[in-house]
Amino acid sequence: MNAPGTPPAPVLETKMPKVGTTIFTVMSALAAERGAVNLGQGFPDFDCDPRLVDAVADAMRAGHNQYPPMAGVPALRRAIADKVARLYGRRYDADTEITVTAGATQAIFTAILALVRPGDEVIVVEPSYDSYIPNIELTGGVAVRVGMTADFRVDWDGIEAAVTPRTRAILVNSPHNPSGQTMSDADMRRLESIAVDRGLFVISDEVYEHMVFDGEPHRSACSYPALAERSFVVSSFGKTYHVTGWKVAYCAAPAALSAEFRKVHQFNVFTVNTPVQHGLAAYMADPAPYLELGAFYQRKRDLFRAGLAHTRFRLYPGQGTYFQMVDYTAISDLPEAEFAKWLTTEIGVAAIPLSAFYAEPVEHGIVRFCFAKKDETLGLALERLSRL
């Protein structure tokens, strides 16, 4: 209530008129309310390695509790640079080319803020992780959406046709959320040639880099020299070490790009919590946890797919991530969001409609399940889904 004579408080006109409560929040709330098995939002229902918790607790007890350097704890940046060099063959300078961020979401937004000026266009592959387009629009940029092909591969001809003189960057994600598809060597070479020929930057969201199946390697933008030169490569410890709530990730980029990235980072979060960074640095000394992650999730994918094979869901192929897309059109003709709600309330399993990954409503008759769950959770979900 205003004091008499005081002008009313200003009305805050939204800068993000298209953004409301996301379907992820809606589905998680509905799943909790109905006691449904939550295969919706992408996070594990099992805990991380206790050695990682010990490493962080040790760092706290050792007094690593004040601000670390702006770009991240040096030991962690060195561990990241070593890992990237070993796996992808490019040696980033830990001092000038690796920046630790508060999650991949912050890293991607920071790269966009550093790159995109009002009116610049950024090409985004749809379906896409939900932060990309709002991030681009908040900078005054224009998100140019290019749909994937019918079998959920990147449509390179479509991307090439979408490049204009205003295009500043292409944002790619492999392994891809929500499809679970991974980019092949041919995909990466096509990306490289388009980016080089048209003078574009690349933001490469590789948060699921260690979840690649069937003996295939992860193809990182770091491994392609002309691509690496123009790329911000982002990965997330949340995904790799089953600690999505810790929100610690990193961006690897050549020094000139990292310098601009850090200017934004410095005045956004400035830095990221110290003990977790020390704990991660110590834990990374053993490569086994990230090297074994592919096999760990491949087993869960196979278990989940084998169970779904007895239902009327049609399974899409997936070579990475912890997501499985299914076509439900043999079961129901409801729109995706309605089907996801029905599945949660009537069958007791929550999923995310594919339409949540598009800026404008589009219906494919597909939902996405997350299989980063204990075997018993997957077993319970499959028991319920077996009625379909």
Ligand SMILES: Cc1ncc(COP(=O)(O)O)c(C=O)c1O
């Ligand atoms: C493709 C993709 N990028 C980025 C993120 C965000 O990662 P973080 O939790 O580290 O911000 C996610 C999380 O679901 C994701 O699926």
